[in-house]
Amino acid sequence: MKSDVKRCAWAETDNQLLQDYHDQEWGRKSHDSRHLFELLSLEIMQAGLSWQTVLNKRVAFKQAFDDFNYVSVQKMTDKIPELMANAKIIRNRRKLVAIINNAKVIAKLADNGQSFDRYMWHFVGGQQIQHHYDAHEEVPGTDDLARQISKQMKHDGFSFAGPVVVYSFMQAAGMVNDHEVGCYVYKEIVAGD
Template structure:
C-alpha cells in the first residue's frame, strides 16, 4: 500500500493531485497566479471542491492569463457570477481581477515567480514533519508574504491561504516524512533553485 499524506483521503482525483502536483516546485509566474487565485476561491470550502471545478475555472478565466484578466470589468464579473461551473462569489471574482493587475505590476518590475521565490531564497523549505498534526496552517513567513501581497493590492491572500499556496507550489515541502512523495519532492527542491 502506498503511504500518502492523510489529507488526500481515498478520492482518486485528490490522490492524483497529491501524487503529481502538490509540493512540486512551480516556477512559472502564470501558474503561480492560477494557484494563488484558486486557493483564494477555496476560502471557506474544501480543496477537493475547487479541484473538481478547476477545468471550469480555467475555461471561465481564460486559462488564468493575468494579462487578459487585468483588463476585465463589471461585464466580466456579471458573466462569471452566472457561471455555475465556478464558485460564484463577487468578492473573490473581483479579487482575482484586481490581483491580476497586481500580478502585472510585479511581473513587469521583477517577475512574479522571482518575487515569491525570494522569500525562501530560491529553494523550498524542508521542515520534515512526521505527522499531519505537526504541519502548521500558517507561519511567520506566510504572514509576511500575506502582508506584502496586500501592500501590492492583492486580496484573499491571508496567511492561511498563503501557507496552503506555499505548500501546493513547493515553496515548502510539507509531505509528511512517511509519505511516498516526501523524498521525491525534497529531491526536486534540491535541484530546482
C-alpha cells in the same frame, strides 16, 4: 495510480482528482508565473470550502479565466456579472474581484521587469523550505513567514492574501514541503524531484 504507496493522510482516498493533485502537483516546486497565479487563485476560491470542491471545478475555472492567463484576467472586471452567472464555478463576488485584482498586480510586476515567480520565491531565498512532519495534524495552518509575506503582498496591492491563503499557496507551489515524512512524494521532493 500508485495504490501501493504511502501518501499524506489527507490524500489517502479513492478520489482520483485528489490523489493526482497530491502526487503530481502539491508541494512540487513551481516556477511558472501562470501556474503560480492559478494556484493562488484556487487557494482564494478554496477559503472556507473543501479543496475537493475547488478541484471539482478547476476545469471550469480554467475556462472562465482563460487558463489563468493573468494578462487576460486583468481585463475581466466587466465580465464579473457573467462570472457570477456561471454555475460551473464558485460564485463569490469578493473572491472573483480579488482574482482579477491580483492579475492586475502580477501584470504590473511583469511590466516592471519582475515575474510573479521571482516575486514569490524571493521570500524563501529561491529555496524550498523542508519541513519534517510525521503526521498531517502537525502541519500548521500558517506561520510567521506566511504572515510576513501576506503583509508585503497586501502592501503591494494583492487582495485576499491573508496568512492562511498565503501558507496554503506556499504549500501548493512547493515553497514549503509539508508532505508527511512517510509519504513517497516527500522522499521524491527531498531527493530533488
